Amino acid sequence: MQRGIQVPTAHVRQPPFTDQLPAPVFFRTERMPAHATYPVLRHAWGEFVYSYSGVTEVKAGNAHFIAPPHLGLWIAPEVEHTGFNHHEAVHCSVYIRRDLCHGMPDVSCAVMVTPLVRSILEHLRDLPDGTSNEPGRARLLRVLVDQLSVCRATGSFVPHSVNPELNTILQLLRDDPADNRTIIELAAMVNLTERTLMRRCQTELGMSLTEWRQRLRFVAALPMLRDGRSVESVAFDLGYASSSAFIAMFRRLTGSSPKRFVA
Structure with missing residues (x-):
C-alpha cells in the first residue's frame, strides 16, 4: 500500500x-x-x-x-x-x-x-x-x-482502486479500519447494490471486500502490537467482537498467533 x-x-x-x-x-x-x-x-x-x-x-x-x-x-x-x-x-x-x-x-x-x-x-x-x-x-x-x-x-497486499465508488468505500475503511458497516450498508452509501459492489471488488481488487478488510486490519494491527499493546485491546480497537476472532484472522494470514508473530 x-x-x-x-x-x-x-x-x-x-x-x-x-x-x-x-x-x-x-x-x-x-x-x-x-x-x-x-x-x-x-x-x-x-x-x-x-x-x-x-x-x-x-x-x-x-x-x-x-x-x-x-x-x-x-x-x-x-x-x-x-x-x-x-x-x-x-x-x-x-x-x-x-x-x-x-x-x-x-x-x-x-x-x-x-x-x-x-x-x-x-x-x-x-x-x-x-x-x-x-x-x-x-x-x-x-x-x-x-x-x-x-x-x-494482487498489485498490493492491500490494493487500491481507481473506481470512484469503490475508492470512496475503501478510503472510508482506511480512515477507520474498525468500521463494521455491512457490505449492504457500504454499497448503499455510493448507490450500488450489494452484488455490484461485490463484483467490483473482485474485478478491481482481485479479492472480496471481506478479505480486503481483514488485510487492512492486519496492517493496522502491526504497529499496535509492536508497541506492546495487548491482543485483546488491539482486537477491540479494530472492530472485532472478541480477541479469538482477531487471532483467527491473524493465523489465517500469517500462520501464527499475534504474540508469536510479533515476538
Missing part, C-alpha cells in the same frame, strides 16, 4: 552483486536484524522477494508493499527500489535474468504464492551451503520461475 514511510537505517545491508547475475536464476536467503535496510537499487534483472518470518517491506517506484510471511513481492527489472524491516525478519530473494521474466508481471506487485511455490522456497532454504552450482538446484530454480509466472498477482 502507498503511504509516507520512515525507512530504518540502523543496519544497512549490501546486495551480493549489483552489475551482473552469477547465474540465470540465483537464490539466496537473508536474515535481517531489526531496523535494517538495503540501499536504493535499480538492476536489469527481476527480483522475487518472499518472507519466511517477520514482515518485509519494499518501496518500489511510488508504491509501498508490505509482505507478511507467505506473501511474495515481485520487483520488475529496472524499477528503483529499496527493502527494509522494522523488526527481525528472514526472507529470500530470487533474482531472475531479464529474458526469463517474460511470464512475470510488467510492474512490481504482490504475489499470492501457491503451496507448490512455498514448498520449493522452503526446500531451497534448507539446502546446505555449497550447492548453488549443482545442476539439480539449477533445474529446480527454473521450475520455480515457471511456477511463479502462474501465481496470482
Whole structure:
C-alpha cells in the first residue's frame, strides 16, 4: 500500500552483486536484524522477494508493499527500489535474468504464492551451503520461475482502486479500519447494490471486500502490537467482537498467533 514511510537505517545491508547475475536464476536467503535496510537499487534483472518470518517491506517506484510471511513481492527489472524491516525478519530473494521474466508481471506487485511455490522456497532454504552450482538446484530454480509466472498477482497486499465508488468505500475503511458497516450498508452509501459492489471488488481488487478488510486490519494491527499493546485491546480497537476472532484472522494470514508473530 502507498503511504509516507520512515525507512530504518540502523543496519544497512549490501546486495551480493549489483552489475551482473552469477547465474540465470540465483537464490539466496537473508536474515535481517531489526531496523535494517538495503540501499536504493535499480538492476536489469527481476527480483522475487518472499518472507519466511517477520514482515518485509519494499518501496518500489511510488508504491509501498508490505509482505507478511507467505506473501511474495515481485520487483520488475529496472524499477528503483529499496527493502527494509522494522523488526527481525528472514526472507529470500530470487533474482531472475531479464529474458526469463517474460511470464512475470510488467510492474512490481504482490504475489499470492501457491503451496507448490512455498514448498520449493522452503526446500531451497534448507539446502546446505555449497550447492548453488549443482545442476539439480539449477533445474529446480527454473521450475520455480515457471511456477511463479502462474501465481496470482494482487498489485498490493492491500490494493487500491481507481473506481470512484469503490475508492470512496475503501478510503472510508482506511480512515477507520474498525468500521463494521455491512457490505449492504457500504454499497448503499455510493448507490450500488450489494452484488455490484461485490463484483467490483473482485474485478478491481482481485479479492472480496471481506478479505480486503481483514488485510487492512492486519496492517493496522502491526504497529499496535509492536508497541506492546495487548491482543485483546488491539482486537477491540479494530472492530472485532472478541480477541479469538482477531487471532483467527491473524493465523489465517500469517500462520501464527499475534504474540508469536510479533515476538
